[in-house]
Amino acid sequence: WAASAAAPREQLGVRWLAQGSYLSHGIEGGREHCTFTPATYNPCQTGDSNLQPSYGLFEKQLTLLEEAEGGFDQFTRSYKSYGVHRMPDNSLVFKEWAPAAEALFLTGDFNGWDNFSHPYAKKDFGKWELHIPPKEDKTPAVAHNSKLKHKHPRPQKPRSLRIYESHVGIASPEGKVASYSNFTHNVLPRIKDLGYNCIQLMAIMEHAYYASFGYQVTSFFAASSRYGTPEELKELIDVAHSLGIIVLLDVVHSHASKNTEDGLNSFDGSDSCFFHSGPRGEHSLWDSRLFNYSGWEVLRFLLSNLRWWMEEYRFDGFRFDGVTSMLYHHHGIGSGFSGDYAEYFGLHVDEDSIVYLMLANHILHTLYQDCITIAEDVSGMPTLCRPVQEGGLGFDFRLAMAIPDKWIQILKEFKDEDWNMGNIVHTMSNRRYGEKCIAYAESHDQALVGDKTLAFWLMDKDMYTNMSALIPMNSVIDRGIQLHKMMRLLTHGLGGEGYLNFMGNEFGHPEWLDFPRVGNNESYHYARRQFNLVDMDHLRYRQLYAFDRDMNRTEDKYGWLAAPPAYISAKHEGDKVIVFERANVIFIFNFHPTNSYSNYRVAVGPPGKYKIKLDSDEIHYGGHGRLDHNTEFFTEPMEFSNLPNSMLVSKLYYLLP
16 A cells, blocks of 8 residues: 556559669658666766767767758758648649669559659759649649648646557457547547556557557658548547647657568668668568668658657657667677676667767757657666766656566566565666656566466456456455556556556456467457456456556655655565655555564654555455555654654555455
C-alpha cells in the first residue's frame, strides 16, 4: 500500500529509369548501470575529452546549416518544397532528390498509369522537379481530399508522464484492422479514465508489412492508410488534446525497409542514396537498410520528417526507436554493456548518428518548447538524456529497459520465497543521476507470440477458466492478481521519472499478440485487444483495470514521478519487505508468500499523521480487504534506517491468505 482499411493505398507513384532498372516508389500523403554525474556537470565547460568531439561536430553542422540553408528552421521546412504541393492556381509541383537516377517519371490513375507521360526535369545536386497545370475547369490534375482544421491547442507538458503505448490496428476486440475513428471514439475515453496523460502511437509511419509492428517503414511522409485517412488521424490527435492527453509518435529513423517497390531502398537505382553502400548500409538482424546520417540531403529528409509530423499532424514529440543501433557501428549486436566508459567512447561509436540525434533534439526543443523525446537505448550511453549544450544528446527520457527483463527473469527462474529484494530494488533504482527514465513492468515485445505478458506468466491457462468473480479464486489466480498489482506499483513508484504501459496489460490481457501471417493462416484472431473483458462485471480483469486506474490517479495527486529519486529505507531479505519514501508518500510492500507482520516499524522522513491512500488488498481490486482504512498512523521521533522519524504499521499482511 501507499500512504499520504485492410492494406495501404498508393494513389500516386514515382517511376524512374536508372542503369536499365525499373523501380517504383509510393508517395501517398505528401541495461542500465549506476554511475552518478552531478546535474550541473557540463562536459563542454570542464573539457571532457570524450564529449567534446561530438559537440564540436554538432556545432559545425549547425554552422553549415546556417550558411547553406539559412538555418535549421528553413532547412527543416523542406517538406514544404519536396514531395507534392498544390499551388494557388491549383497547379501541382513535385520535387524529389534522386542523385543516381537517369530519368524520373510520375504515374498514377490520373494519367492511366502511363509510365512515361509525365517526366521530371533534372535540376542541380541530384534534384528533380515536375510541374502539372490544372485541368481546364481549374481543378487540380490530381485530386486531393480536403484537410481538417484542428480545434484544440496542444496541452502543456505534463508534470508527470504516464504513457499508454498503443497500436491503432489492434485496438479493438474484433478480428480485423481497427481504425483511427475506432481509437478516437472507443479507446481514448478508456485512456482518459485510466489516468494516462500521454499516448505513444506505434506503427503510424506507413509500412507495407502489417506484421512488422510498424518497424519496417516504407513511406516516411505518410500516415498508414490501413487505419483510415490522414484527416481521421488528425481528429484522433485533436480529440486527445481536448482531453488533456499529449500524443507521441513512435518514429523509426534508425533504419528503413529494404523494399524497392514501395520503399526508399534503391530509390535512385543505386544501393546508397539515403543509405550507406555495402555492408555498412545493411542491418544483419533486422534485414533492413541503414541511413547515411552524414549525407546533407539525408539530414534534410529526416529532420524535415520530424518537423512534418509535428506540424501536419500536431504530434507532441517522439519515441525514437532503435537508438542503440544508431549509436554504435556494431549496432549492439553481440555486445554486452557493463558500464565501462570504454564501451561508450571510441571508434566503435557512430559520430554521424550522434550528431544527427543532437541536431534532432536541439531543433525540436528549440522550435517546440514542450516537445518530449524518448530514446529506446539498452546500452546506457552516458549523457543521452542531458541537454545538447552540455554535450549530451538532448533526449528528455530513456526507456528503463532492464526493468521488464528483470521481472521476466524472476518469474522464470525463482520461487516466490527466493525473490531477492535487494536485487529487485537495485534494478529499479539503478539509473544515472540527472538522466530521466521511463519505467515499465513489461514491454510490447513480451506480448508477442513466443513470449508471455506478466499476467500470462503468472496465471497462464487458469486465465481461461478461473477469472470469474462469481467463484472463489484458486491459488494460481490469487497469487497472480496480487503480484500483478504489486509489481506494477513498485515499478511505478521506484523505477523512473515516467511510467509506460502497453495497451491491455493494465487489466492483465490474456493470450498473446500475433499479427496475420502465413504461419497462422493470415488470422486476425490474436491481432486484437479484448477491451470487452473489462466491461464484464463478473470478470476479474475489471479489478486489475480499477487498480491501474487508481494507481495513476494517486500519482497524479502526489506526483512521485516528478519527485527526486526515492529514499529506500528497507529491502529486508528475510521478511521480503521493501519500504521507500518518495514525494512524501510511504510505499510498503510485503512480498513474503506466507508471513504477516504486526506493529512493523518503518522509517519516515516528515513527521505527522499518515493514512492509507492506495491498498492493493482492497476487495474491488481483487484483494481480500484485510486493512482498516480508518486507521491513522502517527510518527515517533525515533530514528530508524537513517531517517529521523518512524512509525509502527499495525498489520502488514502476507501475499496469500
